[in-house]
Amino acid sequence: IERGDDIEVALVSAPVEQPATNAPGGLQPTTTVPAWGQPAPSEPGAATPSGPAYVMLAWRESQEEADRSLKYAKDRFAGALGSAVPEVTTGEGSAGPIYGVRVPAASMENANAICAAIQSAGGGCYVAAAS
Numbered sequence: 001i002e003r004g005d006d007i008e009v010a011l012v013s014a015p016v017e018q019p020a021t022n023a024p025g026g027l028q029p030t031t032t033v034p035a036w037g038q039p040a041p042s043e044p045g046a047a048t049p050s051g052p053a054y055v056m057l058a059w060r061e062s063q064e065e066a067d068r069s070l071k072y073a074k075d076r077f078a079g080a081l082g083s084a085v086p087e088v089t090t091g092e093g094s095a096g097p098i099y100g101v102r103v104p105a106a107s108m109e110n111a112n113a114i115c116a117a118i119q120s121a122g123g124g125c126y127v128a129a130a131s
Helices: 063-076 108-120
Strands: 053-060 087-093 096-105 126-129
Touching: 053 063, 053 108, 063 087, 063 096, 096 108, 108 126
Parallel strands: none
Antiparallel strands: 053 096, 053 126, 087 096
């Protein structure tokens, strides 16, 4: 491109839902790929997990490190947490006790919403069902 030349601009739209066609052996799947940014459709009749769950924020090797992570989470993600209160839990790892920082949630749906809010605020987390 030379200075002063016309520039062609390509218009790109968001991907649309299309059947997946890259199956080996020419087999065609019976499902479609969801549009970009859309959640995957749930299987008909599939059970939606419910019940208590946790948003896991960190695992630490000492109580002191876990307490620091807990304070950090409360300060950094106060807006994302809303009324949810993070806590420290203790488990047994292969090298001794391990300390987790987690947020109790009433349901998997609630835990996923909290985790999404934390991720939107720049944090990392994952959701685990209460055992």
